[in-house]
Amino acid sequence: MSxxxxxxxxxxxPGPSSVHFETTATAxxxxxxxxxxxxxxxxxxxxxxxxxxxLLPIVIVFLGSFKTIPEFFSSxxxxxxxxxxxxxxxxxxEANLQTAAVNSVISTTFGVVVSTALAxxxxxxxxxxxxxxxxxxxxxxxxxxxxxxxxxxxxxxIMFRQLGxxxxxxxxxxxxxxxxIPLATLVLTGFFAQLPRDLEDAAxxxxxxxxxxxxxxxxxxSRPALAAVVILNGVWMWNDFFLGFILISDKNAMxxxxxxxxxxxxxxxxxxxxxxxVIISSVPVIVAYLMLSRQFIAGLTAGSVKG
Amino acid sequence: MQMDFQIPHPARKRWRPKPYxxxxxxxxxxxxxxxxxxxxxxxxxxxxxxxxxxxxGDPVGFANFRRLLSSDRFWNAAKNSSKLFLAMFILQxxxxxxxxxxxxxxxxxxxxYRAIIFLPVVISAVATGIIWxxxxxxxxxxxxxxLSDIGLSTLERRWQADPVWAMRTVYLVQFWQWNGMAxxxxxxxxQSVPEDLKQAATVDGAKRWQVFRDVTFPMLAxxxxxxxxxxxxxxxxxxxLIYVLTxxxxxxxxxxHVIGVLIYGDAFGTSxxxxxxxxxxxxxxxLTLFIFLAGGSALLLRALGKREEAIQ
Numbered sequence: 001m002s003x004x005x006x007x008x009x010x011x012x013x014p015g016p017s018s019v020h021f022e023t024t025a026t027a028x029x030x031x032x033x034x035x036x037x038x039x040x041x042x043x044x045x046x047x048x049x050x051x052x053x054x055l056l057p058i059v060i061v062f063l064g065s066f067k068t069i070p071e072f073f074s075s076x077x078x079x080x081x082x083x084x085x086x087x088x089x090x091x092x093x094e095a096n097l098q099t100a101a102v103n104s105v106i107s108t109t110f111g112v113v114v115s116t117a118l119a120x121x122x123x124x125x126x127x128x129x130x131x132x133x134x135x136x137x138x139x140x141x142x143x144x145x146x147x148x149x150x151x152x153x154x155x156x157x158i159m160f161r162q163l164g165x166x167x168x169x170x171x172x173x174x175x176x177x178x179x180x181i182p183l184a185t186l187v188l189t190g191f192f193a194q195l196p197r198d199l200e201d202a203a204x205x206x207x208x209x210x211x212x213x214x215x216x217x218x219x220x221x222s223r224p225a226l227a228a229v230v231i232l233n234g235v236w237m238w239n240d241f242f243l244g245f246i247l248i249s250d251k252n253a254m255x256x257x258x259x260x261x262x263x264x265x266x267x268x269x270x271x272x273x274x275x276x277x278v279i280i281s282s283v284p285v286i287v288a289y290l291m292l293s294r295q296f297i298a299g300l301t302a303g304s305v306k307g
Numbered sequence: 308m309q310m311d312f313q314i315p316h317p318a319r320k321r322w323r324p325k326p327y328x329x330x331x332x333x334x335x336x337x338x339x340x341x342x343x344x345x346x347x348x349x350x351x352x353x354x355x356x357x358x359x360x361x362x363x364g365d366p367v368g369f370a371n372f373r374r375l376l377s378s379d380r381f382w383n384a385a386k387n388s389s390k391l392f393l394a395m396f397i398l399q400x401x402x403x404x405x406x407x408x409x410x411x412x413x414x415x416x417x418x419x420y421r422a423i424i425f426l427p428v429v430i431s432a433v434a435t436g437i438i439w440x441x442x443x444x445x446x447x448x449x450x451x452x453x454l455s456d457i458g459l460s461t462l463e464r465r466w467q468a469d470p471v472w473a474m475r476t477v478y479l480v481q482f483w484q485w486n487g488m489a490x491x492x493x494x495x496x497x498q499s500v501p502e503d504l505k506q507a508a509t510v511d512g513a514k515r516w517q518v519f520r521d522v523t524f525p526m527l528a529x530x531x532x533x534x535x536x537x538x539x540x541x542x543x544x545x546x547x548l549i550y551v552l553t554x555x556x557x558x559x560x561x562x563x564h565v566i567g568v569l570i571y572g573d574a575f576g577t578s579x580x581x582x583x584x585x586x587x588x589x590x591x592x593x594l595t596l597f598i599f600l601a602g603g604s605a606l607l608l609r610a611l612g613k614r615e616e617a618i619q
Contacts, residue, residue: 043409046405050420050423051420054483057441057442057483060438061437064441064447073447076448076449076453077452077453118333118338121330121334122335124330126331129326134327137331143601144342146540146601146604148593150546150567150571151593151596154352154586154589155345155349156345159348174341178340179342181337181342235429239429241546241547241550242571246575256431257431257433261433264437281431282431285429285431289429293418293422296429297421297491
């Protein structure tokens, strides 16, 4: 076992073993082993505490989503009296979550697909051709990352009001499609620039057009970067509250976070339903995350590391 | 091809766009209409006195900017945003860094811990806010009953109504949500430290602490830069989580009012300062924030970039 290997507390048994013949003269095998055991226990203790800090609030909301109102007072952190799904059924119908879920799926999908496509095309143009304006255009796209949404949404709000489009889902879809561009361009230009040009040169010899090279070579080679972009933008669009809150007034156009907040504002004390809605809106991301946690972590950090 | 037989004459030569134009144009068009134009229009709007409703008001020059720079509400919100940034900065460089050091091992259980710690990053701010309201609420909350059940009922309080504790709960929840991001970014930095370098230092008789100080710590400089700049941008324009936790006026009495929430309230007239929305004033606040974010992150990137060079 090398020093960097995982020291499982359970793997350490009392009594000497062959591993410990290599111990130095400064510490006896027993002392060293004891110190290692204490270290392992402390290691797990700290990380279990950190995990509990993350998980307990989620577990308590999950339990709360099954509770009736009196139960919040009688057993605030205990198990619910029954596990029936009436809160979920009611939330799904009464809090309008079924419509909201559809709206969230539509706006997120539209935003992710369109912004990724636009940014991928632009990233190809910016990373494969040298021209004077190239650097400036790239900066223009990436600079969008420091524009606060609070600022840009105000003129957009006025624009969409003048066009008579305010209230529905369309402005949100369009804004997602454009607001996804800065991050996607940042990640994809960085990635494209690193790809070797040999394949493209070969393809160009064979008479392939730029569009063919883009579609047949660049896109398939860029799967990891594209996955990162889809995850990054998909998570924030699915979770966005602010933009939807400002742009959407029509009840049937609300996305999940907006519908949950609207419901919470109207029925302040229907706690069980509010917590059921929170669970419903979080399940898709959490399931996706559990299945692809490595890609999520890589994806959500890709944008920042590339910068 | 037909073209081959013609001698291209400079005057007759038709302008043909380069191929990259077709790749860049779609994104550039969409971005110009829905991003660049609104940003420019914001500059224009900030020079008027306009509520946002009805006909455009009178041009007032820099009056909106002068007013906001002498407004107590603006400075209060700026102070709270700065406190939040500072609190996150301290927590990230102690707790998150510590967790990252602990998690820098390649075992299955480490991946489990890492996945759990990162989980809140993917949960929406609305869900996070409501989750923590359930923990902290004086009526249905969980923290107060737990405290009283373990005999610490003197610590019970109305967390979110208390002028001192309200902002601390915001720190807590903000850190709950974003800790995982800082941990993972620090971990990426730690994994770039070559293992043999550390071993060499150990062989040379360096103590653990010395190895950290002289080998590991310098390699963490890029991660530190990213985390600091990222949280600078995220925190000064934060809205969702704080709005869900403490509402449009930064309850209690503005103690948790931050810039992002202030701008929203002024634009749409829900800030309680006056029932009137003051769109152009809010736009001026947004522009001030924009200039601060752009300038601040540029300065941070430059200063921290120099630091990276200096210590590596």
